[in-house]
Amino acid sequence: MSFQHSFVGQTDGITPTVPARWRALDGVTSVFWEAQGGRGAQGYYLSDQPRILVFFNDVSSIRLTNDDGGLARGGRPLPRVLYVPAGLPMWTRFTAAHSFSHLDIHLHSERLLKLLAPPSAARRRSTCSTARRRARPRRRSRPWPGSWRRRPVVPTATRCMPRRWSPGW
Structure with missing residues (x-):
């Protein structure tokens, strides 16, 4: 099942030059845009999901802010x-x-958190193992009782790898 994003975009003076191309995968929706805008063109954008924007040409002539009055x-x-x-x-x-093209990648926030969050303590206990070694007994020139006894197990390294890799989707 593909992920459907929620997005609000209002533009004034920005027009697409070719139709948008959409791709939907499980947990990701992307759209490739090619557009142009004249001097003074502006836009407002808001999405309920996190997203990554990748511009394929120089866009330094476009000003950006996340504050309502910041463009002033x-x-x-x-x-x-x-x-x-x-x-x-x-x-x-x-x-x-300016003419530009960009890829807008909308991510499903719950899937992203599952992928990036560390495993829970319960899951960590079941999938982690502690490598242990036994310390060598100390040898003495004159043995006495208990001198050859083994020392307790000493943890040397903790290795935490899932038994089977899965992105959790």
Whole structure:
């Protein structure tokens, strides 16, 4: 089953030059855009899911802010790769006419957390093993009772690897 994202985008002066190309996988939806915008064009974007934006050409003439009044103060140049957390609004404004293309990757937040979060303590106990070694007995020139007794087991390293790798999807 593919993931359906929720996204709000309002633009003024930005127009697509070719139709958008969509791809949907389990936990990921992506869209490839090619568009152009004139000087003063602007946009507002908001998504309920985290996303990654990858721009394939220089977009430094586009200003970006996550504050409603930030564009009046100038904003900052739009980077070529950008991670946008879920629920973070984004405003953009073009300082010059520009044509661009970008890939917008929307991620299912629960799947992303499953993939990136450390295993729970219960799961860690069942999938981790502690490598142990036995210490060598100390040899003495004159043995006495108990001198050849083995020392207790000493943990040397902890190895935590899943029995079978799975992305958890």
